[in-house]
Amino acid sequence: MNISIITVGKLKEKYLKAGIDEYLKRLSGYAKVEVIEVPDEKAPEILSAVEMEQVKQKEGEKLLAKVSPDTYVIALAIDGKVKSSEELADSLDKLATYGKSKIAFVIGGSLGLSNEVLQRADERLSFSRMTFPHQLMRLILLEQVYRAFRINRGEPYHK
Numbered sequence: 473m474n475i476s477i478i479t480v481g482k483l484k485e486k487y488l489k490a491g492i493d494e495y496l497k498r499l500s501g502y503a504k505v506e507v508i509e510v511p512d513e514k515a516p517e518i519l520s521a522v523e524m525e526q527v528k529q530k531e532g533e534k535l536l537a538k539v540s541p542d543t544y545v546i547a548l549a550i551d552g553k554v555k556s557s558e559e560l561a562d563s564l565d566k567l568a569t570y571g572k573s574k575i576a577f578v579i580g581g582s583l584g585l586s587n588e589v590l591q592r593a594d595e596r597l598s599f600s601r602m603t604f605p606h607q608l609m610r611l612i613l614l615e616q617v618y619r620a621f622r623i624n625r626g627e628p629y630h631k
């Protein structure tokens with residue numbers, strides 16, 4: 473299985489980078505996983521609603537440019553479907569069974585994902601109704617993907 477995590481902005485914090493590298497290393501035994509960063513749109517702190525939409529749209533175009541037509545896209549969205557770790561594991565297992573070998577998880581920038589990205593997505597996944605910083609979201613997602621592979625292989629994992 474080929475998994476891409478497509479994200480906005482360059483990861484700056486060392487502590488997040490260390491965690492992400494650790495999970496990428498752990499995942500290397502289970503799947504080909506890569507993190508793709510697209511540049512964020514430079515914008516002032518205060519934006520009008522129209523400007524915010526423009527930023528999301530431009531970032532969305534860059535995110536979608538990294539998605540091939542045969543990729544199954546899972547958009548991370550606060551108002552998406554909440555799943556347990558076991559349910560996520562089961563979804564990934566089913567995708568593999570049905571021959572979906574390319575999966576992209578898409579994480580929005582600080583303003584979120586554009587409608588175009590949400591429309592392209594095959595599903596929207598929520599990690600709760602809370603808002604997480606997009607850079608931390610990468611780490612949380614990688615840990616859950618790792619957990620999913622451990623669950624599917626029947627390997628022990630921390631409850």
Ligand SMILES: C[S@@+](CC[C@H](N)C(=O)[O-])C[C@H]1O[C@@H](n2cnc3c(N)ncnc32)[C@H](O)[C@@H]1O
Nearest residue numbers: 548549579580584585598599600602603604606
């Ligand atoms: C800082 S959040 C954006 C917040 C923005 N107001 C929104 O509603 O999308 C950045 C990105 O992280 C991801 N994200 C943050 N919290 C999430 C959650 N609880 N579940 C799923 N994705 C989340 C989403 O992809 C989101 O676009």
